[in-house]
Amino acid sequence: MGMLKEFREFAIKGNVIDLAVAVIIGGAFGKIVDSVVKDLIMPVVGLVFGKLDFSNLFVVLGTVPQGTAMTLDALKKAGVPVLAYGSFITVAVNFFILAFIIFLMIQQVNRLKRNNPEPAPAPAVTPEDIVLLREIRDSLKRPPSNA
Template identity: 45%
Template sequence: MIREFRDFIAKGNVMDMAVGIIVGAAFTAIVTSLVSDLINPVIGIFTGGIDFSGWFYVLGTAPEGGYPSVAAAQEAGAAVFAIGNFLMAVINFFIVAGVVFMLVRTVNRIKAAAERPDDVEPEVKTGPSELDVLIEIRDALRK
């Protein structure tokens, strides 16, 4: 059983998958930082700093003044319908999906440009063409 496990791990596909997962985790951190640190603040300027994460409903009874935040309601043990957090997650998903799409598109274009041959020179014919040879044969047979 140990030998089978060793053979399974030694296969190239497993190692490629492990590298892909590790690089994917690092890439996730980069994209998350890009979205939260660079893109969301710019979007906040255009939307006036709207943050939907404060939009929530307490299911059941709440104190007279309500709860100041989702975290306060959850800390108090109230059942909270946090629609704002869900909306922010959906918005962030579309932003991340757009950023990843642009990155993949750019990488694909660079990859295609690298695979394209550079200004291939046309083949230079070094000898007579097939037609020239046939004409010579015809002329030789006539003589």
């Protein structure tokens, strides 16, 4: 029963929940970056290098059955081994863009931390009885007034 209690305490700690939320958001963010790379960046890169579709860049490593189309999908469905380097290029670009975006985010967080220094701690509040005792002490130290 002790291990179950320890696990429950571990699972409901804030760090575990924060990690779970980060993984979920990271997965969704990865899909967005994947779409940006595949749908926006790779077509432009492909146009610059003269190839319109990087996903169909491959090298056939085996024999192609008669009547099989020479596309990556058709070759994979036919069970032909292919070296799909175009897909690798897309994934590598995806990784570098994601890493660069994370770098920019961390850079901004660090800059915000530097611009907002911790406020100075508030001075300690002196209890009222101490203030009154100091006033009495100070009044006793003053020379008598000649009135």
